[in-house]
Amino acid sequence: MTRHYLEEYGRHLSRIATTLFEAMVKNLNLGPKQSESSLDESTGFIRVYRYPSGSLADETWGMMEHTDSSVLSIVNQDQVGGLEFLKDNEWLLVNPISGTLVVNIGDMLQAISDDQYMSVKHRVRTNKLAERFSICYFVFPAKGSVICSSKYKPFTYTDFQQQVQHDTKTLGYKVGLQRFKLNAAV
Ligand SMILES: O=C(O)CCC(=O)C(=O)O
Numbered sequence: 001m002t003r004h005y006l007e008e009y010g011r012h013l014s015r016i017a018t019t020l021f022e023a024m025v026k027n028l029n030l031g032p033k034q035s036e037s038s039l040d041e042s043t044g045f046i047r048v049y050r051y052p053s054g055s056l057a058d059e060t061w062g063m064m065e066h067t068d069s070s071v072l073s074i075v076n077q078d079q080v081g082g083l084e085f086l087k088d089n090e091w092l093l094v095n096p097i098s099g100t101l102v103v104n105i106g107d108m109l110q111a112i113s114d115d116q117y118m119s120v121k122h123r124v125r126t127n128k129l130a131e132r133f134s135i136c137y138f139v140f141p142a143k144g145s146v147i148c149s150s151k152y153k154p155f156t157y158t159d160f161q162q163q164v165q166h167d168t169k170t171l172g173y174k175v176g177l178q179r180f181k182l183n184a185a186v
Pocket residue numbers: 047049063068075077083122123124134136
């Protein structure tokens with residue numbers, strides 16, 4: 001039963017993500033090489049989260065601050081709330097609005113767009129009284145497709161992911177796009 005719903009959910013979210021992506025790319029006037037990189041619906045995955053409530057909520061984050069590595073991420077959160085994003089060094093709450101999806105720009109879209117769209121830092125605060133559920137959809141570039149831009153060295157999503165895994169293992173955190181910046185100091 002659940003599988004059936006998740007499959008259908010995935011189909012709808014793929015359609016929404018592709019429509020949004022195409023509209024955003026069209027708006028950017030990218031060169032032919034850049035517009036070759038695209039999202040691949042077959043990479044889309046869905047995560048269902050349950051963030052427990054309780055006293056621990058005082059001390060722990062449901063999810064620590066991060067940017068998503070995806071092209072786009074689409075969050076369907078319940079009414080409990082707790083998703084926050086960083087804007088001008090200030091953490092702002094994404095107010096839950098029933099029937100509304102939250103769209104996050106991921107690192108891949110930031111690179112594809114030459115930093116015109118920035119991947120947003122976000123985190124999840126747990127709630128002391130209520131558990132929170134969210135269903136998150138993430139979509140990535142086609143396997144092997146090279147992301148070319150004027151700000152970053154050409155790289156594939158696999159290169160990116162390997163670098164993230166390496167940094168997480170050796171440094172304990174994700175460095176992210178900075179690693180691929182042209183003339184980067186890192
Ligand atoms: O649960 C949420 O609202 C966000 C989860 C998230 O940021 C992620 O999985 O990358």
